[in-house]
Amino acid sequence: MDDYPAILGVYSLSIEADVGTGGTSVRHENVTYWYARQLSPEQFEIQPLNAHHVPSGVRSVLGELDFLRQYTPEPTYYRVHTVPALETLRRKIEMGQDAFVNGDLDEAERQFLKALMIDDRNIEAHYGLGEVYSEKKDFDKLKKVLDTLLGLEEAFTFEFRQKFNSFGISLRKNGHYDESIRYYEKSLEIVDTDENVYFNLARVYFEKGHNDHCVTNLEQALKINPAFVEAQKFLKYCQKHA
Incomplete structure (x- = not known):
């Protein structure tokens, strides 16, 4: 069985266009x-390279024929x-x-910032920097990183699920409750079928003292996965102490 996604490397796209008008028109090739x-x-993904020659920016998916032709x-x-x-x-990133x-x-911050100088949209570096600022309780810088993420x-895709979970836990443990709520709610806008996100959101609301919101999210987690033991126990505790 073939393993996907498979890295193919760098490809060029050449587009010719006429620059100027009339007799001064010149055909220009843009690569x-x-x-x-x-x-x-049948599917190929392309992502533009930035000035530092690394993939950065919006990814697009093409069919096999379009990719091979262009x-x-x-x-x-x-x-x-x-x-x-x-x-x-x-x-x-590894040094950070x-x-x-x-x-x-401080050293972690320096290395993640250096990584972002190469790719200012690098998700791993932003997550790493976010955890640094969460631990430092540097609210202003944390907010900027969170807004970027x-x-x-x-x-918020499966590819970065481990980083997603780690950062979410860091936000909650360091008392950044409102930021945690924004973070988890954004995740649910993209994928609303992950019981763990509802469970983590419930924990944030519990620590904020919002029992009703906590219960609502636990019930949603159990609706998705009725066998979620931790959510069952947490819900019983909340109902008992309501």
Whole structure:
């Protein structure tokens, strides 16, 4: 069985257009570079490269025929420019994560900021920076990171589920309840069938002292997954102490 998504590398898209009018018209070729992944035998995903040669920005999905007709493989560009840039980006993120685990929040912040200089939309770096500011209780900077994440729907997809959960827990444990609620509600706008999000949202409301909202979210979690034992116990506790 084939493994998807599969990284294909960098591809170019060439578009010709006439610049000027009449006798001064000149045909100009505009070449852009894209990071390509194959999602299935029939679907291909493309994402533009930024000035630092790394994929950043909106992803688009094309059918096989459109992709093969329009895009040209650029293996040399990929090897010379994109692979080293991605390795540098990955190294900065890993250094930030290691520093965070070791409790060096200032160094973690520096490394995540360096990563964002390479890709200002990098979701892992934004999540890492958010956890740093959550631990530092730097509300202003945390709000900016949260606003950025709320504008990146990809941050709430399954691919980043572990980062999503970690950041959500960090927000709640550090008392950023209103931010936690915004965060989880945004997630539910994108995927409203995850019982764990409802459960975590219930915990936030419980810690804020909003028992009714807590119960409502626990009931929704159990509606999705009636066998959710933790939610069952939590709901019984809330009803007993109402």
